[in-house]
Amino acid sequence: MVTNNLTTTQQRQIEGSLLSLKSKIHEAAEILKEEIEDVEVPLKTEAIALVIYDWLEEKLEDIDWHYQQSSTLQNAIFKLALEEERKQDNYRN
Secondary structure, rough: OOOOOOOOHHHHHHHHHHHHHHHHHHHHHHHHHHHHHOOOOHHHHHHHHHHHHEEEEEEHHHHHHHHHHHHHHHHHHHHHHHHHHHHEEEEEE
């Protein structure tokens, strides 16, 4: 029988952790953006903070992309393994 390397519970825990991390990064980025907008700061400092904010947003997109690719790849491998198992069962019968 083909089994996934991670149990459903483990997959859900990972998904929950990633969503929590994403939420915390997004929240930190929003706070940073609000702080920048609320305080008079030298232009150079504001520019640096905006670069950091953009970087954080980009990292969120990277996390989403890698998670989606990992999930898609894992599902594809699992489906291929199931198909191979069916072929073996048909060959034996």
